[in-house]
Amino acid sequence: MKLSALNTAVVNGALIAASVSLILLSLFIGPADIAPGDTLAALFTDQGAISAIIREIRLPRALAAWLAGACLGAAGAGLQGLLRNPLADPGVLGVSAAAALGAVVALYFNFAAFAFWTTPVAAILSALGATALLYVLGAGRVSTARLILIGVGFSSFCGALISLAMNLSPNPFALTDLMNWLFGTVVNRSFRDLAIAAPFAGAGLVMIAAVAPGLAALTLGEETAASIGANLKRTRALVIAGAAFLVGASVSVAGAIGFVGIAAPHLARAFAGQNPARILLPSIMLGGAMLAGADLFIRMMPFDQELKLGVAAALIGAPGFVWIAATSKRIAS
């Protein structure tokens, strides 16, 4: 027990250090040619234009990428624990698709003309709306298998509506904007964008953290979990609402990004064992590190066309994920 507690602390410490290093490293890389020494000076002291680039362009962009990934990792770990299904993630329940649809609708009808925050807020609200509908349709009483099936149907329907919007899109510029939301980007993110997402991300993280014991109890199935004193109604409600907040926050800063929500918890299991309560923090850190790393990769690529964040995350993350999924003994029982 002592040894496993130490292991957990080492794994968590290493993952937190990795997240912080990736965010810091992001400050040094970008189109503007700034010497490494100047970067640090510009971060901590006012160096005029260079400080503006570091503090207002590179820092919020790096934080946005990390936050989006961290939220997806937390949502994925929470949902997999709740549904006791290694295939579950926000995408499976249709929450991601609903959030993306919200953003697409806002763009399609050009709500952004009214205020900059309409698109991210639309993403968050439709993630919440989708979750509420999911809950009304069954989460309170039906089995988790049925919940997943409802989510899959949901996801398909939202995907169809997004495709419809793209088909009917009036001009190629709107299409480019839609692409940003569908494949993810953190280019030009500001602290203003982060400020919209942060409260939702924070609330979601608190909700998921609060049900960590319930998730551990669910290792033994719903009947035993209830018998040992877990409050299943509360656990279900908090995970599902928390996932909605987290996915909404993630989509609002970075667009819809798949893969991280399902991959981060599995990678966390490879490092931290399979206890669903113990993988929450590692999943958050790994999710954040994956997207912070992916964004770093994008900035180092010599393409004229910017690589989308979701594309880069899957390009570098997926081969490693496949390798771990095929070989790790700790990833699934």
Added chain:
Amino acid sequence: MKPILELDRVSVALSERAVLNNVSCAAVEGEFIGLVGPNGAGKSTLLRAAAGLIAAASGMRSLSGKNLDKLPPRERARRLAYLPQMRPVYWGVPARAIVALGRFAFGAPLTEGEQDAAAIDRALADCAAAHLADRPASTLSGGELARIHLARALAGETPLLLADEPIAALDPEHQFSVMALLRQKADAGRTVIAALHDLPLAARYCTRIIVLNAGAIAADGAPETALAPDLLRDVFRVDGAMERHGEETALRLGLMQR
């Protein structure tokens, strides 16, 4: 003596089908009750209802004198442990972590205090499973896993233990040792109610037998009176009688002669 568990005219319907009809019984400290009955008699439903895991259509359930319906989940879990018939394990956690979940309702749910650790070690030792503690659950045999789950139910050291077929997956040696263990827990002052299919073992180790048939109690009493030849024929459709073998009596069963 004040009953630990009291069921007063409890009826349960599942999917609108009546499974238990006006079942009344009470269990006191020190009893090891064998709950027996043919398949579909309602044994598991009775245990679930007693554990507060399903709602009763009517009737009153009380645990240590408190209304079971009004007890919060954690308080209920400190008074009773329940071992279900189906015992899934969804993640490849070590066996000890499963047993540790039996302490969920005690102290902070995810921390293991000294008392928790001692109770977990005692439960593992009771079930002859201490050597399995560090093995991942997915590598255990069916019988080994059954003992780990029993240890989980014992780890709470609750006044009442409800066990649904605790010896179903076990080899003969472990069937005897688990029955002896449950009897020992009862003798030490706890109350054990176990759904069982092995009537001779139930007759040998239980202090009391409740026979359930078609959702109602058909007999309730000491093994030799509850498992009388007439009842065995009517309810179980087998011939049977208590036979003396030197110092011991044993229930001997045979196919019914028509």
